[in-house]
Amino acid sequence: MSFRTASCSCGQLRIEVEGEPRGVGVCHCLACQQRTGSVFATLARFPAPFKISGTATEYVRVGDQGARFIFRFCPVCGTTVFHTEEGNDESVSVAVGAFADPSFPPPRVSVYDSRRHPWVTLPSDVKTFGEDPA
Ligand SMILES: [Zn+2]
Numbered sequence: 001m002s003f004r005t006a007s008c009s010c011g012q013l014r015i016e017v018e019g020e021p022r023g024v025g026v027c028h029c030l031a032c033q034q035r036t037g038s039v040f041a042t043l044a045r046f047p048a049p050f051k052i053s054g055t056a057t058e059y060v061r062v063g064d065q066g067a068r069f070i071f072r073f074c075p076v077c078g079t080t081v082f083h084t085e086e087g088n089d090e091s092v093s094v095a096v097g098a099f100a101d102p103s104f105p106p107p108r109v110s111v112y113d114s115r116r117h118p119w120v121t122l123p124s125d126v127k128t129f130g131e132d133p134a
């Protein structure tokens, strides 16, 4: 089994995940743009078990479909590292940039394409959704 560790920029908050991601996607929604400070978010979903170290501050955001997502970020440096859906600890979504690994598997899906900055182009085999397909 292979392990990967994602970390905030100061190294205080870390999450270790096992195996390959179940899904890698980008989200162009405005909430993700504001949350990350970037123009889109890139997230990888991993099944449990996962191991968290350090302390995280939590922020709950209600998604457009009514799901409550608990975002965890480092209280020291502010990096947003991972989130789970409230009541579901069977999987975790980790910010791909927090792995600091340019060889990380590329995204397969792109959601909220309606909010995509027009200069952002993705590989042609990425499956695109205008909003959230969930
Ligand atoms: Zn930090």
Ligand SMILES: [Zn+2]
Pocket: 027, 028, 029, 030, 031, 032, 033, 041, 112
């Ligand atoms: Zn989003």
